Every structure is written in C-alpha cells, then in structure tokens.
Amino acid sequence: MPKAQPRSKLEKILPDDLSISSEDLKPEESKPRVTFVKTKPGEIATEKIRAVLDEMKTNEGIVGYILKNTRSATIDLNEPAKIIEYAILSSSARETAKELSQTFDHGEIENVLIEGKNVKLLLLMIGENDVSVFMERSVDHAEICKTLCSIS
Amino acid sequence: MQNEAYSAALRNTLSEIKNICTNVQASFLFDKEGTIIAGDTESSEVPYEKTVEAMESLLTKAETIGGLDSLVMNAQNGKVHISSVNDMYLVMVTDQNADLTYLNTVSRVLIPTVIKLLDDIVTNAPVPSKLPRSDPPFAKLPKRAEQEEIDEEEATDDEMEVEEADREFDEEPIEEEVENPKKLTLPPTRSPPQDPHEPSSQLVVDALSGLLVRGDTVQIDAQILNEWSDHYDGAEIYQVEIESFNGNSIVCKVKPIKDSKIEGKGIVRIPERACQDLEVRKGEMVKVRPLMEEE
Numbered sequence: 100m101p102k103a104q105p106r107s108k109l110e111k112i113l114p115d116d117l118s119i120s121s122e123d124l125k126p127e128e129s130k131p132r133v134t135f136v137k138t139k140p141g142e143i144a145t146e147k148i149r150a151v152l153d154e155m156k157t158n159e160g161i162v163g164y165i166l167k168n169t170r171s172a173t174i175d176l177n178e179p180a181k182i183i184e185y186a187i188l189s190s191s192a193r194e195t196a197k198e199l200s201q202t203f204d205h206g207e208i209e210n211v212l213i214e215g216k217n218v219k220l221l222l223l224m225i226g227e228n229d230v231s232v233f234m235e236r237s238v239d240h241a242e243i244c245k246t247l248c249s250i251s
Numbered sequence: 252m253q254n255e256a257y258s259a260a261l262r263n264t265l266s267e268i269k270n271i272c273t274n275v276q277a278s279f280l281f282d283k284e285g286t287i288i289a290g291d292t293e294s295s296e297v298p299y300e301k302t303v304e305a306m307e308s309l310l311t312k313a314e315t316i317g318g319l320d321s322l323v324m325n326a327q328n329g330k331v332h333i334s335s336v337n338d339m340y341l342v343m344v345t346d347q348n349a350d351l352t353y354l355n356t357v358s359r360v361l362i363p364t365v366i367k368l369l370d371d372i373v374t375n376a377p378v379p380s381k382l383p384r385s386d387p388p389f390a391k392l393p394k395r396a397e398q399e400e401i402d403e404e405e406a407t408d409d410e411m412e413v414e415e416a417d418r419e420f421d422e423e424p425i426e427e428e429v430e431n432p433k434k435l436t437l438p439p440t441r442s443p444p445q446d447p448h449e450p451s452s453q454l455v456v457d458a459l460s461g462l463l464v465r466g467d468t469v470q471i472d473a474q475i476l477n478e479w480s481d482h483y484d485g486a487e488i489y490q491v492e493i494e495s496f497n498g499n500s501i502v503c504k505v506k507p508i509k510d511s512k513i514e515g516k517g518i519v520r521i522p523e524r525a526c527q528d529l530e531v532r533k534g535e536m537v538k539v540r541p542l543m544e545e546e
Contacts, residue, residue, distance in 0.1 A: 184315040191312040198305035199331045206327030215316025
C-alpha cells in the first residue's frame with residue numbers, strides 16, 4: 100500500500116481520498132507525529148479484520164481463515180494441502196447461501212454456519228469483506244461471530 | 252408401497268414439528284440423490300427442487316470437512332436450517348425468531364424415531380405362509396435339497412395333474428404379467444443355469460438398508476456383470492440367483508454398484524429383507540449366478 104509522506108501540520112488541504120481518524124486530531128503535544136495513509140473506503144476495516152483474524156488463528160481449534168474483498172484475498176490455513184478445497188468450499192457455501200436466501204426471500208445474509216463431521220465453517224459478510232473462518236467443532240463459533248461483527 | 256408409507260409418516264412428522272414450532276414456515280426432506288422424500292402438508296408451494304439444486308454442489312464440496320452435518324443461514328428476514336438425519340437432509344425454513352436449538356433437538360429426535368419405528372415394522376412384518384396377496388419384492392426359491400425332493404415327487408405324478416397344470420397355465424391371461432412387472436416369480440422362459448461352465452461368483456454380503464432401497468434388487472460389481480455379459484455374447488444381465496451356504500436361494504433383479512468406495516471388492520449388496528430370507532448376515536459369503544433367458 101503506498102504511503103504518503105508524513106506531514107507535520109494539519110492546516111494543509113487534504114485530498115479527498117486521504118482518511119484521518121479521531122486519534123489523529125489530538126493536540127500535537129500528545130501525539131508528536133501525524134501519519135496519513137492513503138486508503139480507499141473499507142480498507143481500514145479490512146486491515147482490522149485481518150488483524151483480529153490473525154490473533155484468532157493463534158487460539159486453539161482455529162484451523163484458519165479466508166478474507167476476501169473485491170481487491171484482495173488472504174488465505175491462512177493450518178493445512179496448506181487443503182487450501183484449494185477449503186477455498187472452493189467457502190465459495191460454494193457462499194453461493195448456496197445466496198441462492199437459499201433468494202429462494203425463500205430472506206433478504207441480506209448475516210452469517211452462515213456449516214458444520215461438517217470434523218470441521219465447521221463460519222461465513223460472515225462484514226461490509227465489502229467476505230470472511231470464512233474454519234474451526235474445529237468444539238470451538239465457540241458464536242463468540243467468533245460476535246467479535247468479528249463488532250468490527251466496524 | 253413401502254416408500255409411500257415412509258413418506259406419509261414423515262410428512263405427518265414434519266407437520267407435527269411445524270405445529271409445535273410455529274416459527275417454521277416450511278420443512279421437507281430430501282435424500283443424497285436429491286430426491287424429495289416428504290414435505291410438510293402446508294408447504295406445497297415451496298420450491299423444493301430449487302433448494303435441492305442449490306444444495307447439490309455444496310454437499311459435494313463439503314466432503315472436505317467430512318460431509319455436511321448441518322447448515323444454518325441467518326438472514327435479515329429469516330433462517331434456513333439444513334441438517335443431516337438418517338442419510339437424508341432435513342430443510343427447515345423459519346422466521347427470524349425461531350429457536351434453532353430447540354427445533355434441532357425436536358427434529359433430530361422425532362424423525363430418526365419415526366424412521367426406526369417404520370424400519371422395525373417393515374422388518375418384523377409377518378411373512379404370509381401362503382402366496383402373498385401383494386406382489387413380493389422377489390421370488391424365494393426352495394432349498395436345493397427340497398427342490399430335488401419336489402422334482403422327484405413331481406416326476407411320479409400322473410399325467411392328468413400335468414395336463415391340469417398346463418391348462419391352468421394356458422388359461423392365465425398373458426396381459427396380467429405385463430401389467431404387473433413387479434411380480435418376480437420365475438417366468439417360464441427363464442431358468443437357473445444348468446451348464447456347469449456357466450459363470451457364478453462367491454461374493455461377500457453387504458446389507459442394503461434405507462428408505463429408497465428397492466427390495467427386489469441386489470447390487471454387484473459392474474465388472475462381474477460385464478464378465479457374465481461377455482460369457483453370454485454381450486447379453487445384458489437383468490436377474491441373478493443368490494444362494495446361501497445353508498441352501499436358501501432367491502431370484503432378484505441386479506444392478507451394478509455405483510458407490511466407488513466399495514466397487515471391485517467382491518461385495519454383493521442385498522436388501523435387508525432378502526438377507527433375512529436367505530438367512531445371511533453382512534460379511535457372509537453367498538453364491539451369485541446370472542439368470543439368462545432360454546434360447
């Protein structure tokens with residue numbers, strides 16, 4: 100991701116596509132340097148989701164995750180040999196859920212849980228990001244769902 | 252007939268589930284081949300086929316995670332819950348307020364119980380001692396020793412009896428057998444092979460059970476069927492005679508095994524009812540030979 104040069108003053112006119120958080124607007128004495136990162140809408144959320152997923156993956160029972168949006172896709176799974184199968188399953192599950200939702204006129208999908216004999220898969224749509232989390236059956240998927248949905 | 256009974260019982264079960272869980276909008280069952288088994292009585296307008304089509308691809312892909320056990324889709328205006336029950340998939344469409352845990356518990360207890368009850372009823376149904384009123388799924392042949400005795404007795408019978416039998420046979424309308432293809436008493440044009448060089452195979456029994464299992468059809472390796480077919484100059488094998496080592500034998504239809512996991516393992520898949528008639532269990536050996544039309 101290309102980074103803009105750090106600027107010391109806020110008075111300068113900001114281009115439209117530069118984002119700024121409330122943290123950045125604190126007085127200069129409490130935050131000596133303000134860094135502007137050139138991002139597109141939704142990109143911050145993607146980074147946050149990725150960070151949360153990376154942390155989750157260290158927990159016991161989490162097999163891995165797939166994070167996908169229109170610009171990029173990240174796959175991080177404990178079983179590299181099954182990456183393709185899991186990616187296909189994730190995609191197929193998403194398509195099936197969409198078809199089911201359309202068939203029964205259920206509107207926008209919030210989440211989908213698919214339980215297999217060994218592994219379960221949680222599908223979430225957070226903004227423009229499609230998240231698939233693979234985990235063992237013993238893992239509390241509701242907690243994972245809650246954590247990920249709280250990311251805004 | 253058997254399938255109809257299962258279907259009716261399951262339809263009533265689904266309707267009862269819907270009565271106790273008022274959040275259920277529609278529910279139905281389909282099997283692994285995508286056949287709709289039953290739907291609750293008030294869900295006649297539900298697009299069953301569309302749902303099954305949507306699921307087909309996922310069911311295949313879900314092999315990666317050991318096969319689909321359940322699927323829960325939470326959407327803005329409702330939920331869809333699909334769960335695996337007794338080699339079938341139960342689809343329940345509910346509104347947003349449905350308690351899926353409760354629903355899951357109810358359905359996973361009720362449906363297997365109903366199926367088990369029906370299985371028990373079908374398995375333990377008394378076999379009529381005389382000719383059955385309804386069409387038997389397959390024709391049971393007498394034991395070999397019994398057959399020889401019968402043959403001897405028949406040989407000593409006077410000609411009048413033979414003539415009477417012939418006359419009775421002639422009087423039987425041919426259309427009746429055409430109209431009733433399920434009737435599998437051995438037709439006069441077919442007979443067990445007498446040639447010692449005719450093919451036969453000793454195969455291991457695998458009991459076939461389930462809702463959609465045809466009671467009159469066994470399954471064996473396609474390779475064996477092909478070999479037999481080659482032996483008879485490419486003629487297709489429709490029927491086989493299965494003989495157990497205690498002398499029981501039956502005649503039934505035959506189809507190739509489609510399950511690649513058990514293909515080529517020298518297995519004959521026999522419906523449970525037929526296993527009972529043959530007095531064989533899973534893992535035991537039986538002799539299987541093709542029945543061909545007489546030239």
